[in-house]
Amino acid sequence: MSGQSGVIYTSRDVEDVFRCLSTICTAGRLNSPQKSNPLYRRPPPLIRVSDVAFDKRAVERERFSFHLPPDYRFLYPAATLAYYLGASLEADGAAFIELGSGGRIVLPNFPEIELWMGDMLRRTFYLDCAVRYAVASGGALNGLDVRKALGRPAVDVFYMRPDERLLLYHDAGPNLDELPVWHMAAYLDPVPESVEALPYLLHSLSAIYSPRSSPMTERSLVSLSVNGFLGRQGVALPGVDKGERSVVVPSLMPARSQLWFSEGYPVDAVKATPRAFMNSQRYPRKKKVRVGIICNEADMSEEVDVVIEALSDAASAMQVFWGLDVSGFSRVFARGFDIIQLIGHCDERGFKCRDGFAKARDIEENNTPMFFFNSCSSHAEAAKLVDNGSACGVATFYRVLEEAAVDVCRNFYLMLGAGYPAYMAIDAARECSVLGKEYILIGDGSYCFGGDGLKPLYRISRHGEECTLSCTIGNVQKGYVVSTWSPEGKKMASDLGFETRFMSPEQLSAIAMKFKGFCIYNKSIYTSVREAAMKAAEDSRDDSHHCKRKRPRPGS
Incomplete structure (x- = not known):
């Protein structure tokens, strides 16, 4: 702002x-x-x-x-x-x-x-x-x-x-059920100090609620993530030890973006602070960015290649740092990279370096607007780096598997490099990963590379032999009018989002070229609606063929 x-x-x-x-x-x-x-x-x-x-x-x-x-x-x-x-x-x-x-x-x-x-x-x-x-x-x-x-x-x-x-x-x-889901909900403690967040929330027209949450264990979070990916119901939340109360499951209202200003690190919401929004104003939004990659573990080098490939079109320069010591680690954040990717190990002592452990609070000069700490249990260090000058960053709650870490990283940077804001990029990456709920965004989730995030993200959902296409637009300042299409032709819609009526996969494929933006279908991210629609049509034909093969013969 x-x-x-x-x-x-x-x-x-x-x-x-x-x-x-x-x-x-x-x-x-x-x-x-x-x-x-x-x-x-x-x-x-x-x-x-x-x-x-x-x-x-x-x-x-x-x-x-x-x-x-x-x-x-x-x-x-x-x-x-x-x-x-x-x-x-x-x-x-x-x-x-x-x-x-x-x-x-x-x-x-x-x-x-x-x-x-x-x-x-x-x-x-x-x-x-x-x-x-x-x-x-x-x-x-x-x-x-x-x-x-x-x-x-x-x-x-x-x-x-x-x-x-x-x-x-x-x-x-009209009935509220006929209106688009609201774009932003914020959760503020009912105390005087929370008023400092109001200018940002008023300007973005955020709905505001008092926070309610339950503590979450590592085991429960894994179960919740897997069940969510498979479309199952959530798990019961058992009691937790005092040391694990920093991770919470918030009670969330319907909204595209969820901002948690209260205590704890929320699952499925952005951990927001007024300081992060202030920090965000320090940094210009660039279409071509400088990328720094820190890899302190040689056996995790695959992730380096993933970042380089995903950001190849958006980056003006990339630099990889291997096996840094503590002082070298801290100096990287002063060099003015637009985003820093950290690959390695992290625990309560900080980030593992060649000669010890580095802590975010010890970084003397931080000129890095965005970061991704793809290391185990990095959320506390990420929050300290936002307090220390960054606009936003992605981190983890507990331990993450290397394969899941690479998938989330790839999809996040694919979205970010295409111009989507950070909150949409991590939400899409989490949605398409079986362990996506292990990741949290901390800070100003509207931060993006260039522009204001006014870029549509589509979703195709199949309902039997028919499909719907829904659209979410990432800009925080709502009120623009955008064009969309249906089998009947062009129409105008609100940037709060929209959903088409039911149509066949073939009808959707026929108009798919009209839509410009990435598309999520069946837990995968496609770089075009046409590509996703073709896959949906293929799946529909396969399902129909499978049903015909299983149909019993008359009189049998």
Whole structure:
């Protein structure tokens, strides 16, 4: 997130934090559906918690306001919707939204208010996108007829006040099941210090929830990973020793990207910190990158070749370092590589080097935005390197098998080199590995090589003899309109994602050339939708032939 306008300071007092966030929420003057266009959303100022009380004179009471108990469990989930609509936040004894017309929307209690705010954020933003597109082009976004859904012409809705639109969307509109899954969910501890993460989450329109999790053992994680890969149900979580409580299984809400700001290292989520987002702003996004590879174990050299091959088109230069000592290991991170791949061993002592063990906290100068620590139990060291200046990095929870490590590495760099953001690259690599849940991304998952990650990733799913094609787009700042195709022709869709209706593999193959981007099918990554569609059609024919061969003869 670039272009922030200054820093706002607040004390730890909950009413001070209310006033601070209310000022940010009401600072913008654009509150029409045009705000759903990311080009019209400027990043809010940074927030710092200090001993200085927030200036009460800066707060103006708005007629459109969210009234909430003075409790962070209510404030944080409501902040994003209030920010998007330009409503003020008021500490009150009851939970309700005061509308400019004098009416009210009564809000549920905790924890139901989290779901209510997340659902209304998703509904409001998506319908604003549909209204904006209908007014600009006369078309229907994702086939949504605004007049039919809301009972009013799109132009009338466009010129409504934000509180009027909220009430209309609350009472009308499509079923939530018909809307795309929300792009981002964040999990914040309900404490004053968590407010420092809000500028990043408000700008990306993240839904916010209180964290809930269970501890995870190494054995349970392996079982969970294997069962997830095979499509089985999860495993029961046994009790764990105190020393293993750093790895947790979070309770996650439906979202494309999951950001965990709480304690512990989460399975299936990004371990995020405000510092990582600040670090990310230090580094330019380059299309051609410099790659450093550290290999301290000669018997793991296959992985070196994998990285070189996967990044051959994206790299301007690559350098391999073999068998480094501790001091040499630390110096590599000061050399300005855009990404460093570490291949070797790691434990609680640090990374194994020729003459001892190197720790991330001892690296004096770190100019490396991204890294991949493909070594056992490297998550704690990875977190320290992000604290020490990196934007993000991939690491492991426990021990990893060499074959699985190579597969995850290959797929991650294949995606990253093609322009996908880090969170999409590691999610795809994990999805296509039997031990994918052993890996975690730490830091700013939106970091990518060049651009803003506005690149589609497709998935083909087979349902008997028919297929569906779904699409996820990696950009964090949502609101763009993208083109897609169906057997009936071209249509426009939201960058929140979309899914085609059921079609035969042959129908999908016929239009596959229209889609530009990688595709996941049957736990494999393909560099084109056409290639994946051809494989799906081949599998469908094989299954049909197999069923015919097994069909009993009449009268037998």
